[in-house]
Amino acid sequence: MSRTVARVIVDGLADLGVGHVFGVVGDALNPLTDAIRTTEGIEWTGFRHEEAAAFAAGARAQLSGELGVCMGTVGPGSVHLLNGLYDAAKSGAPVLAICGQVPLSEVGGDYFQEVDNDLLFRDVAVYRATVTSPAQMPRLLESAVRAAVTRRGVAVLTVPGDLGDQKVEDDRPPRFALPRPAVTRPDDPALAEAAEAFAAGSRVTLLVGRGARDSREEVLRTAELLSAPMVLTLKGKEGFEEDNPYEVGQTGLIGNPAAAHALDTCDTLLLLGTDFPYRDWYPSDCRIVQIDVREEHLGRRVPVDVGLAGDVGATLRALLPLLTPIGSRSHLDEARERFLQWQEGQADLADPTHDKRLLGRVRALFDNRDEEIRPEALAAAVDRHAADDAIFTSDTGMATVWLSRFVSMRGSRRLIGSYNLGSMANAMPQAIGAQLWAPDRQVVAFCGDGGLSMLLGDLLTIRSERLPVKLVVFDNRRLGMVKLEQEQAGLPEFGTVLDNPDFAAVAEALGLTGIRVTEPGELDEAVRRALAVPGPVLLDVVTNPAEVAVPGKPTVSQGWGFAIAKIKENLPSGSG
Template sequence: MFDRTAGSHVVELLKQWNIEHIYGMPGDSINELMEELRKVDIRFIQIRHEETGALAASAYSKLTGRIGVCLSIAGPGAIHLQNGLYDAKKDKTPVLAIVGQVTSSSVGTDTFQELQLESMFEDVSVYNRRAQNAEQLPDMLNQAVRAAYAEKGPAVLVVSDDLFSTKIKREKEMTSPEYSVPHIRAAEEDLNEALELLEAAEKPVILAGKGAQGASGEVLAFSEKLKAPVIASLPAKGLIPDDHPNNLGQLGQLGTEPAEQAMKHADLVILAGTAYPYREYLPEQAQAIQIDIDPRVIGKYYPATVGAVGELGPALAWLTSKLGEQDPAFLEQYQEKRSAWHDKLRADIDKQTDVLQPQQVLGEVQRIMERDAVVSLDVGSITIWTAKYLQLTGQKLVLSSWLGTMGCGLPGAIAAKLAYPERQAIAIVGDGGFSMGMQDFVTAVKYKLPMIIVIFNNQKLQLIEDEQKMAGNKPTNVELANIDFAAFAIACGGEGYTVKTRTDLQEALSKAKASNQPVVIDAYVEDISAVL
């Protein structure tokens, strides 16, 4: 393996890691890597802002479990990555950022666009290194990807561009492009202690988190055997079908009344793959079983009577097999409350109003949403409306959960369409969130990524207004200047529709569903609160 550039080894290893596409923007400190990427069949998605690339890489990883990859130049491009990388860190998903740097002979001279990138990325990353010479590059890439998978977070590899074009002799490989997924089983003694609490409980409630991914069948079987209602954290929405009679919905500000009531009256809480942080929505005093693959979160936000460290599916399957018959009275009580709550939601959706309301728009989205669709949800009042009114029964949901960054809806939809080209991709966004990164709608057009973007346009930061009111303050600076989003979509080469009535909305959604282009539906909605 003589007379090959370090960059050629890097792109070969990227392929061996099964990386199919990279988000980025070319520039003067990554041009040599771009030359190597040009020669291989890794798809380069040219975004218009590096933040979009990092958010899309994070969303891709959340959706697929595979590492997402983004690329930036030194200086300003590297800075732009930070928001998306923090999203990946907070939501514990593997992302690789390859970041250019000034030429190796100029590092440390305070030259144009030089920043201390290792210091800048230290907090956000699980791996953060700068290659000192070209010979290190292949092995450092393997280390970075493996660390991202193992520690579920962003790995940052900083490389001066001249190193990519340097020819190296790689006679002895130190590392390999392999990651072995650990399979962790909870200790039987912990499960036996949990079983004792389950057998004694009269009002058990299951709070399932994103740890239920890949274990939704075990969660439901456990719920049915225990005769316990299930509440799903927002990141777990869709993992537990919303139409299951035991599913009470979400908890907290964006939750349902039955979920809140059941949790308040619970005598045992089973935290199933979640470190739910909002203590005020959990019982004042109740015993708790917490099952999680990460020992650091056991008892982190709620005192765990029993903690079991391991994968959720096998742990719940063991408990289900050991449980005896349970009293269904508590579950049946809340199934009735759930039914009444869903009747109320349906009445809200079906009611006739002069101005479109958010829940009515979601009702129409529900009608055209396909069973295996991917829904990318932005942050703001739209998050609360969607959590309450959109029913997911097999669809995938992607959002910025712990960081809660606005502007994640469009990057998520781009990632969804690249991850699952044959599936319907729907972005549900507010006018504030969409306008934070709307320039990359043209990216969806350029790469022919059909998607439906529904903008809830009330010319306001509604949730911020609500927060200001709840703090006892007079709302200030929450009004947004209006944008003709439909005209913008058309100007980018996509389709755009402005809707102000239910009939207009139905027609636009029907056209969008049949289209092979990215579509923006600018839905004017009444500025009513989702929480007050």
């Protein structure tokens, strides 16, 4: 007996092991969601906003390495997917978006809610197709899935509203034939050229990204042989922070002086599995060797002397025997000493009693006169009490700064965020996707108050799905990163103040456990309790809005701009 287009799609996804489909139901999707309703092994998770559904699908794909699936119905429903799909695309996450369309007979006639999906998703998708005949199934589904998985990106399959229930004559099951990833390394002459580059120097620094995560042993051996400090990208934290005697933290605006120094004083830089985009933070006068499995990444951010296309682990295993050990540890020891000193200062700042001590009282006169909770203390408390296998998500902005500096990726902890797209409002929906992927693991979202309030409605999804997600809200009543950007440019803060509700009370009204903290002395116990309470919890912590995250390499212009901004902010209104 022949199956419908919708049934072929859903059965194919179920056979592929797709456990959850995320989206908002409606019109053109009805045949598909009904097929999900009657299929074992695949579940529908209804969201309040399609953007959140796309973020959740992308999170699941990033964590599992397998296909994530979301759906949006005709017109606006599909448009709402776009931001979450861009995040998946820029994160290299395989996601299939199934989008509704007006009836096939009405396409091209400016019908109610009609949107040209093939045009809409042109920039974000590695594959786009509209089903115009049942005879195209299951071939189009197979092509979409293969494209998403093999090219690590977004595929969009559009299904008009009058095609989902039509019968497919070719009733064979879909065959996806997904290949195992190939492990490649450069040829011997290229490796010899890289070895010569290292032999010409004595101060080597590694910049390690997510692409090296599965090659920890080889990366540590390389750092040992070359006596090299190891700077980590934010996405490189996962897998390289624990028991790493070479690590010196992150670079960039969220980084620290030790990492900046390790980069600025090296004569040879080795980039491992990273596409770190901020060109101003690369050293300007050194040899650069880059290893990346994606050839198009070689030299994309900074000119390289030797580009090696291949898997990081396989390439290092072939390169290590060719390297001449560097006996002097002065470059490494200097960077590590600076890093440990910086960590001590950060730990002091994160101590809830910091503002009660002499130096703390002096600093508080400038940046915390109301003695509010410092966000550093909140992040450090979460790090202390969270499980060693917790999954963390973070909103773009200051929440990510505090996580990067105070949360260590020890044990089997995982970390995702909108670290390539830089979207707001990602942490909470990504936490939903993470919790559905790993129902028995602790999931902790570092939420900015601006980000959380943008997609606040999907707290109801957490409640309806009974997900034990822990939402930690840095409630500084500001768009904090924008505030900092304005002040560093010499502009007074403008348009960043948020008139927030009591988020804990909102959570309680929606059926979640809400905990609100306003006093530093209550912080540690509140964090411990929030992470221990069964079920979903929103921890609303009122933090100091004037806190400044000093970058690893502050410039004179930034300091001068900040001073000017503060003067302007304290002038009477209208003084200009």
